[in-house]
Amino acid sequence: MGYSGARGGLEAILAAERLVREARDDAPAPWASTEQITARFRLAVDRVQGEAGLYHEPTAAAAFRQAEGDTLEASHLVRAHRSTLPRLAVSEPVDPDEMVVLRRIVPAHRTPDGPQLLGRTTDYTGRMLEREPAGRTAPSSDASVRTDRSSNGTAPARSTEQRHPARFSAFLRSQDLLVEHPPAPDTQPFDVTRRPARPPAPRSAVLASMARAETGALVGLWYRSILGPDGDIHEVTLGEVRHGHLPLRVRHPHTGNPVQIGRFRATETEAIEDLDGADEDRTRFDVGYGLCFGHNERKAIAMANLDIACRRFGRTGPLEQLLLLTTDGLDSAGFLEHLKLPHYVTFRSMVERKQAMRATGVATDPLGRDCQ
Amino acid sequence: MLFTREERAGLLALAHPEELVGLADACLADGAVPRVLRAPEVGCVATQVTEPIAADRFLLGDVLAVQAEVELGGARGWSMRLGDDRAAALAAAICDAEVQARRPRAADVADLCGRVAAREATADAQEWARIAPTVVEFEELT
Numbered sequence: 231m232g233y234s235g236a237r238g239g240l241e242a243i244l245a246a247e248r249l250v251r252e253a254r255d256d257a258p259a260p261w262a263s264t265e266q267i268t269a270r271f272r273l274a275v276d277r278v279q280g281e282a283g284l285y286h287e288p289t290a291a292a293a294f295r296q297a298e299g300d301t302l303e304a305s306h307l308v309r310a311h312r313s314t315l316p317r318l319a320v321s322e323p324v325d326p327d328e329m330v331v332l333r334r335i336v337p338a339h340r341t342p343d344g345p346q347l348l349g350r351t352t353d354y355t356g357r358m359l360e361r362e363p364a365g366r367t368a369p370s371s372d373a374s375v376r377t378d379r380s381s382n383g384t385a386p387a388r389s390t391e392q393r394h395p396a397r398f399s400a401f402l403r404s405q406d407l408l409v410e411h412p413p414a415p416d417t418q419p420f421d422v423t424r425r426p427a428r429p430p431a432p433r434s435a436v437l438a439s440m441a442r443a444e445t446g447a448l449v450g451l452w453y454r455s456i457l458g459p460d461g462d463i464h465e466v467t468l469g470e471v472r473h474g475h476l477p478l479r480v481r482h483p484h485t486g487n488p489v490q491i492g493r494f495r496a497t498e499t500e501a502i503e504d505l506d507g508a509d510e511d512r513t514r515f516d517v518g519y520g521l522c523f524g525h526n527e528r529k530a531i532a533m534a535n536l537d538i539a540c541r542r543f544g545r546t547g548p549l550e551q552l553l554l555l556t557t558d559g560l561d562s563a564g565f566l567e568h569l570k571l572p573h574y575v576t577f578r579s580m581v582e583r584k585q586a587m588r589a590t591g592v593a594t595d596p597l598g599r600d601c602q
Numbered sequence: 603m604l605f606t607r608e609e610r611a612g613l614l615a616l617a618h619p620e621e622l623v624g625l626a627d628a629c630l631a632d633g634a635v636p637r638v639l640r641a642p643e644v645g646c647v648a649t650q651v652t653e654p655i656a657a658d659r660f661l662l663g664d665v666l667a668v669q670a671e672v673e674l675g676g677a678r679g680w681s682m683r684l685g686d687d688r689a690a691a692l693a694a695a696i697c698d699a700e701v702q703a704r705r706p707r708a709a710d711v712a713d714l715c716g717r718v719a720a721r722e723a724t725a726d727a728q729e730w731a732r733i734a735p736t737v738v739e740f741e742e743l744t
């Protein structure tokens with residue numbers, strides 16, 4: 231290896247890597263297949279997909295296994311892999327109103343348009359640790375059996391309202407309680423995979439950066455914006471929290487018409503902000519928007535709150551800079567992790583400076599004492 | 603059952619790989635030789651979203667996909683599907699060309715599309731059956 235004036239150590243590096251591989255791959259336990267990881271560690275897989283910025287469950291699951299469960303390392307592996315892939319197409323703009331919901335809650339209203347659909351969640355369940363249940367039998371691979379066990383296998387046909395509930399912001403708009411955003415020029419969205427976003431940046435850069443930000447970093451910044459010195463968020467009511475399927479369409483190369491090539495899961499949030507600024511319409515609300523790959527409600531909620539906070543205060547305080555420069559997990563963790571690499575030359579030069587100062591006597595007197 | 607070109611491409615994108623490969627083999631069993639115009643290539647589809655509050659577009663991320671294009675019987679066939687199954691993408695492109703060229707197995711391709719559509723509808727109904735019991739109407743404490 232070579233870094234900071236250090237080189238060599240190849241045999242030790244290979245031996246260290248071998249320790250990882252052997253302990254991981256030859257552990258005295260059943261192999262964790264990609265299917266196992268996808269099915270049983272769904273939220274970790276989704277987190278990796280979102281933070282890597284590449285939606286493909288098997289790839290994220292393989293990275294999660296290789297990284298020994300370290301989601302940030304797994305995201306690094308996937309993002310490195312993604313960088314080797316060509317861009318086949320840019321999708322037609324996805325309309326989030328087309329989401330087929332698997333879960334949809336409206337914390338702001340008891341009876342919104344469409345159902346309050348809890349979906350797959352333990353939000354309302356006590357956190358009791360379950361050790362491996364005694365007498366557990368292998369699950370059936372038959373989907374129909376699973377369906378029967380959970381719901382008797384029947385339900386009335388899903389209505390359009392149950393499939394695509396009207397969003398709560400539409401209700402606020404219908405009540406004239408939502409500020410109107412004049413249509414902005416439809417510009418090409420900023421591509422954070424091609425060039426780094428630096429403030430001042432368009433909203434598309436901020437949204438894209440948050441969509442693939444490290445979840446913990448985004449939640450941390452969200453909490454700082456509530457309890458920290460900035461106070462950029464003071465109202466945290468949520469209009470929508472959704473998880474569901476969205477269609478992905480591209481232009482057919484022969485006909486030029488849109489064709490749906492599949493669908494992906496995403497989490498979406500609307501965060502309602504109570505406008506209170508002197509130059510704001512205090513008779514209405516505004517709404518922040520969050521959307522990320524997979525099922526990751528913490529991330530989408532933080533994103534939605536930070537979106538509206540950034541639109542209000544991003545340029546008058548540090549928020550836009552913090553969002554664009556400090557929430558990417560690969561950036562921050564990469565810088566942190568590099569500190570473990572040899573810094574012998576750097577630190578020796580620091581020591582030599584100290585010694586040189588001491589030799590001249592400068593360091594014996596604190597700077598500025600002679601001026602008193 | 604009749605499908606538009608785009609509906610067919612979308613349904614072939616959801617067909618199981620073994621279904622596609624088997625049908626593509628059947629399409630070529632008469633000795634027809636496809637010309638591969640675009641070898642199956644795995645890559646990304648940059649996914650842009652128009653958010654619903656201010657109608658701003660942004661890039662959510664990339665979705666892994668694979669596409670292929672062939673010429674068969676004087677017609678071009680194209681496919682793109684999610685994931686990285688190159689054989690399935692190539693087979694789907696052959697099936698698409700089979701229909702475009704009005705070759706003998708065109709009806710079989712339409713049948714496969716019909717089965718995929720029915721399967722998707724069943725899966726959708728099963729999904730709703732699983733989650734419908736979680737619809738809730740909380741009570742307000744006053």
